[in-house]
Amino acid sequence: MLLVSEHKKKNSQNCSQFQGLHHEQQRPDRPAFVNFHCENVEPGCPSGTTMPAGMTCCDAGYPTGCCSALGAFTFLSTSEYAYGSVYDASSIMHYGAGSYAKSGTNTMSPAAPGVVIAFRTEDATPTDLDGDGVCKLYRTLCPRAIACDAYNCPASCTIIGQCSIAACSGSNKPPCCNPVAANAACMQKKSICAPLNCGFLGPVWKGIDGST
Numbered sequence: 001m002l003l004v005s006e007h008k009k010k011n012s013q014n015c016s017q018f019q020g021l022h023h024e025q026q027r028p029d030r031p032a033f034v035n036f037h038c039e040n041v042e043p044g045c046p047s048g049t050t051m052p053a054g055m056t057c058c059d060a061g062y063p064t065g066c067c068s069a070l071g072a073f074t075f076l077s078t079s080e081y082a083y084g085s086v087y088d089a090s091s092i093m094h095y096g097a098g099s100y101a102k103s104g105t106n107t108m109s110p111a112a113p114g115v116v117i118a119f120r121t122e123d124a125t126p127t128d129l130d131g132d133g134v135c136k137l138y139r140t141l142c143p144r145a146i147a148c149d150a151y152n153c154p155a156s157c158t159i160i161g162q163c164s165i166a167a168c169s170g171s172n173k174p175p176c177c178n179p180v181a182a183n184a185a186c187m188q189k190k191s192i193c194a195p196l197n198c199g200f201l202g203p204v205w206k207g208i209d210g211s212t
Helices: 012-018 068-073 128-137 143-150 179-196
Strands: 034-036 108-110
Touching: 128 143, 143 179
Parallel strands: none
Antiparallel strands: 034 108
């Protein structure tokens, strides 16, 4: 199978959509990373229709047929982004800062430190996170995902501390009464999973620094 991370070609956004990826700027968590400036959206009204003076695409009641580009920034549901991970403003599926903007303005700008909205070109190269998304989407066909699943990675276990004496006085003792064996098994699992880099198969929504 040809994964999106392995190719650079024209119309790559359309190709990525065909493979199942959605536009990144339509993620519900976008406001934490990217500001959307609806006032800068080019109305693009149909012939014979004009926007009233002073009205922008932020306002209600704009003429029918105008501001259709707003659809490119409408949030999609979380379930439609089941294959996402860290918000990727450089994704091939993320529109550029000036997409659908009035001349001399931008429709998007960084909302958090470290966010860089990449300039979009027709032959843009998919990012590693784009590749991760496709790999997760086609989990049973992607070699990386297959290897991770074979070892049940990423490791979801956590190191537990020792319980108090009082907590271990009953007949049904919790694992923390004798955490040595459980912690050893967890550490072994983490050591197996770490080099496989299976984090992209874990939690969907993460911050720009990878935190959950």
